[in-house]
Amino acid sequence: MIFKSLDAETMLKNPEKISEMDRREFLKIGLVITGVFAGGSILSVASAADKIFPNGSIAEKYPYRPHYCMVIRVDRCIGCRRCVEGCAAANAVPSYGWRTLVLEKVVLQAVGQKREFIPVLCNQCNNPPCVRACPVTATYKDKKTGIVMMDNQKCIGCKICMAACPYEARYYNEERGAVDKCDFCFETSLSRGGKSTACQAACPADVRVFGDLSDPQSRVYRLVHQLQQPVWVLKKDTDAKPNIFYTKG
């Protein structure tokens, strides 16, 4: 049995007996130090409880204009998954694939709300492992927007980018004959003058906030650079410098 359910009561009674796996299970609940990023640069690694940014931690420059990013306010997500449907419809995502997903976390031991929904998608990393791994630059970082793009005509289908991605955000699309991934709806919206993504437009709870992180007037800038709520990213330890931020409120 690899996955054991967490016995928090026993753990707290016998703290000296907590095994390494138990400790990790405990951390999975969410009582975990969060790393705070902006534009792929680490702003701070601070306790979410303390809500402290160290001095001089706000990045002054972002490498792209516009520097597209998305802030996901997880506590607002109701799990309706209209974002997933909207994405699939806008980008012709087949039934066997996904560009975005809403994950469901159930914590029966939690006080009050016991369920949380976590939208995930390509993190448009500033240091994308997929781009480094691709042998023929079929996937690349757009120099203007920072979006990780696909050149379908070059894709050899080796799938090393799928293995390299820390967010499992890629799949092989038979119809396109290439690996497919979220491009912030660049092909279907942004390149045609659109200002939002399909997932953001479909969300009834304003969970996903999309915008330009290099613009101090944008919502995403203000959400990332505030001190009242913790901001974190997923898989911080891979040093991929993601541009999908998570917060609450």
Place this chain on the structure above:
Amino acid sequence: MGCPENSSWKGCVQDAVRRVFSGGPVYLFFLGLFAVLLVAGIAAGIHSVYIVGSRHAYGSTREIPLAMLIATYTFFVITSTGLCLVSSIGHIFGVERFMPIAKRAVLLSVITIMSGFLVIGLELENPLRLGIYLFLSPNFTSNIWWMGVLYSFEVVLLILEFIFILLDNHKASVAAGLLGILFGIAAISNLGGVFAMLNGREFWYGPYLPIFFIASALLMGCAAVIFFTVLAYRIQREPLESPMADALAAVGKLAGLMLAVIMFFTIWRMVALAVGGTHELLVRDALVSGPFAFNFWVMEAGLGMILPFALVLWSAGKRIGPLFLASALVIFSSFFMRLDMVVAGQIVPMYWELGVREYARLHEYSPTGHEILVMLAGVGLTGAAFLLGEKVFQGFREVEGAGSGSGGTPEDVAQEPRSASKGKVDV
């Protein structure tokens, strides 16, 4: 070699074909069997990728995109580099006892690398684009780009080395062989880097795999030399003569050393996993007591390390029978070692730490019939090309014509020179 100097190419080819068809029913049966495997595997691969789609035919998934065919590819190319390295000990670096194995080992190195290319060619979704964009749109930070370039150079150098050996051009063959070693080591360690540089995959990440692959290649090279040489003497129906028997004994000793090295690599790997991150702990559990436990304990540790090491010790560096069996076990089990390495690196979901329902279990993988057939295509190519090579090049002998040995078991084969010559072979 195998062709009189004053005869025409047409005559040489006719002689070679005649030798192949005079190989006897067992030889022809296996040649036919391997040819059928090759054709069936290629057909299965074409059907998978170009007709029904690999999503329907192969067991690889979004979660485990690198699977059995990648493992098979690594199996063949590691073997190829190993053969190149082991052949070089005598042929390039002048160690006398290793001299007799060089020619066959170089040819086998070419054959196994081509088998690897065949399998990867049937795994890639768009292999033709690779040929174009590897040159037109290179990514110098990609290990796979370097892998393509380094192995392309290596296969050309190996072919040149083999041709120069056949032409008895020693200087040119040594030069090609030396470059082949350099490219081979670079290629094999870079192959480890394909996995080891994916820092989102904790089981692979780090400097372990590039180094392990070099050690593993040496072991595979030793095992392949012993295995195929003993079979070759049965095909030629000749006894193992003293220089070759001595060479195999020396290769057997090197195999024993490399087995010990691989065992210590594996022990420390498992010890290190025990104090690693969450993903590493989960992979260790899966290997030690989870879904990979049979593969790890029986196929890898038991049949691939402990038993072969015991057989090598039992052979005392002389008995060819135990060495042959140990080599066969090493080759067989190393396939599972590659498969476990590739698949186990992907079984832990990327979002496991989130504790979400969708990723609450380890990913699973089972090879499909199509994948097994494509894997067997590689086996078929290696087997058929080896059998043909033995007849076309007449067992890599300087003397014309085949002997009249009885062609018994490997142990029988090894016994004959003990009584007939001053060889050191013992049973």
